[in-house]
Amino acid sequence: MSTLEIKDLHVSIDTEQGTKEILKGVSLTIRTGETHAIMGPNGSGKSTLASTIAGHPRYNVTSGTITLDGEDVLAMTVDERARAGLFLAMQYPVEVPGVSMTNFLRTAKTAIDGEAPKLRTWTKDVKAAMAQLRIDADFTQRNVNEGFSGGEKKRVEILQLELFKPKFAILDETDSGLDVDALKVVSEGVNRAHAEGNMGTLLITHYTRILRYIKPEFVHVFVDGQVVEEGGPELADRLEEEGYDRYATGAGAATIAAASAAAQA
């Protein structure tokens, strides 16, 4: 049983106009076996939260903490975080020219496990995982994400999720840009990984449709760098009907205390 704990996180970025605060005090606790959905409008800071957990150098943590089973995640380098068991499925996976998928997957797996996987079982595992995600076998020969369509990139992120077996998966809008079939395939991948019982999931999404396939126990509504409302799956249903409009930007903060108190009750 592991715990990822985010406490009062404030994050800013440097822009040409100066420092801009994006996360304004985010607190969140996820445990193994739980699925949390973070839902919010574009620009509310969802990717910032995800990237900060992964350690992207662009984001400066000005205060607050992130711990994994008590260990200070913020003190770790990007690769140390991944090896500690954090996995970020990126909203915009990066193309890495010159590096084949085969080589990349094996190198990453070796780094995460601390030893090279047994070649024969590994090749079999990769093949099987690819087949389940309906990724063509010849993708292993291609360079990482190079020339992949948006949907293919997302599948390949989930392929890595299934192969690397992290303690916590942060899925940043993995559903965006997927058609219904691809959404199902990708959701099944996440559910398979979850069903193994050793993973907690932070599912970041703008839309509610992925929640038909992946069932969160907790829903957090994110507006303007803060959680403005928290609740169970029913909150997602309400968002589906009402949208984000009622969380007028800036006004959320005042009502959050009451809203989350109600949700906890």
Added chain:
Amino acid sequence: MTDITTEKARIGAPSQPFINGFTEEGESLSPVNAAASKSPLAGEAVKRHSHGGGVGIPDSSRAGRLTSYKLADFKPLTGMEEDWRFTPLKRLRGLHTEVLNGAAPTVSVTAPDSVTVETVGRDDRRIGSAAIPEDRVSANAWENFTEATVITVPAEVQVDGEVSVLLTGQGTGASAQHVVIIAEKFSKSVVVLDHQGTAVVAENIEILVEDGAQLTVISLQEWNDDAVHASSQQARLGRDAKFKHIVVSLGGDLVRVTPSARFTGPGAEVELFGLYFADAGQHLEQRLFVDHSVANCKSNVLYKGALQGRNAHTVWVGDVLIRKEAEGTDTYEANRNLVLTDGARADSVPNLEIETGLIAGAGHASATGRFDDQHLFYLMARGIPEEVARRLVVRGFLNEIIQQIKVPAIEERLTAAVERELAATNH
């Protein structure tokens, strides 16, 4: 065929630098430009380079370059010459000024019986059959060599395995070397020139690829750190000949390779590949010339370089000339550099001159990029340590050239050599 309205378009230097501080023109076509430039080149003649110096024959057409077997025909070098402007002359250790009477690298050839290997004197009739010096150092070597190695692949012979020519440096006395490679009609072979040890040497490699012959020449520069090497490697291609040339420069203080390909009959194809990896203080230069003077020939050029460490310097200049009579030409040239650390500098200048509109295609690309932080983040976010990530990317980048070699033993050796280069500096 594509009709180009302007009779002569000189495609020269691109503008915005990809890396700030890379001031020489040409080295830094943005990837966007690079991707777009596979189109036939039309429109107005592009602005000429401004080269500073102004001595010599800057910016004249490549067709006008002086060629001669006589050293005296070439003026002493000042460093202002178009073809020497990037080269640190002081580090040539006399190759351009001294009588080259030092001990030349020893030549040891391993070849299947079907191949003829001879050591001949200066008056052998085959000397001069494929090359004529195009610069002072090459002419100096021509004037000073005492004996030459002639390798002949007889007509219609298909050689199994490669012809291996080991050239081992004999110290720092300035010396001259001469090798002639003749691939007779319809033969098929691979020749490896393997440069090792310590040498200060000016070299002329003559390569004759007769009608219908297929020849691959691989020139490996794995010199010791103190070596100085200037190598002119000129190929003359017959009708329907296929020539593949691969330059790999890893070791040496200063290595300057100037390959060229000239067509004498239609239907011939040339591929010029190069791989270089410069680390701190090294100067690795490659200047190639493809002279399309005959109709319906093809050329394809790709050079890739990696740089790391202070004052690592690479130069790539790609001159491709499509003469008026070379209708139906299809040509593409590209150079890509990957800068791994601060303090390294890559100059990259594609020059495509087109004198006829009736061509099948002509394009060029040049891009110098830094190892990208986004690449690094993605790989590290998968648990891969920074060092390993860097190695993964560089290996992948250079592998495109290594794969062209197709001699497994050499591919393995170069892969290992690239790993050593990467391990050398801990960045």
